[in-house]
Amino acid sequence: MEESPMDQNEVAIAFDIVLEEIENAIAALNREGSQALQVGKYDVARELMEKGSQVTAFRTKVVDLQKEWINIFAALMPSKVQKRSIKVDARLKRGLRTPEDEFRAPILQCLVDLGGSAPMTEVLDRVERVMKDRLNAYDRLPLPSDSTLIRWRNTAQWARNVMVREGLLASDSPRGVWEITPAGRRWLAAAIEAEMKRRA
Structure with a gap:
């Protein structure tokens, strides 16, 4: 079927x-x-x-x-x-949360804009401004398991964990601080170049 x-x-x-x-x-x-x-x-x-x-x-x-x-x-x-x-x-009332991969480039770009590293809350506040048109109503709801944590912020933190494993973000940065690595900068440059070619 x-x-x-x-x-x-x-x-x-x-x-x-x-x-x-x-x-x-x-x-x-x-x-x-x-x-x-x-x-x-x-x-x-x-x-x-x-x-x-x-x-x-x-x-x-x-x-x-x-x-x-x-x-x-x-x-x-x-x-x-x-x-x-x-x-x-x-438009579904349940909706889909924005996938983790959608947060990669915004997180990396925000870190570059912030000088390469910054406290998590500062990075996420900036990511929210960058992604305001992409985050849906479902993303903006609090998690059932933690009413103090907004769903998209949780998704972004999981995206960060994946990027740490992949070497795009530093694994040895101080607690609560996110830091881009040289590999992260290369990944971001390649992503920007690919997007420019796609739009051309």
Whole structure:
């Protein structure tokens, strides 16, 4: 049976829901680990940290599957149909959160503009201004697991974690500070060049 564009995007929404539940589980493990440390239960804290690492690794696999699905969807559907279906879905009450990859260039560019490194909150405030037209209503909602954290900021922080693993952001910067690496600058320059060619 052939799936409609809406059905295809329902799968993308399902991935977002699964990712958010995984992130909720990671947040809960982190909270429990911190509580265990505070009361001196070091073995329990260590075990919870190990579980947190395992769940984080699992989340990476889910993100890879989501990207694979999006690539399959893009290959199957004509570009005009894709654009039309995305516009329809953007109005869905559930909506889709903006993908992590959409935050890469804005985060890197903001860091360059800020001199190469800056506190996380300063970077995210600037990213919000840059991406204000791309962030949807769903992005701007608080997380169910943490009403003090806005969904898009959580997504941006996960994007940062991926870029650290890839060497685009420094892994040894002071706590709470984001820093672009030479590899990050090269990636950004290549992305800007590719975008200029696309628009030409």
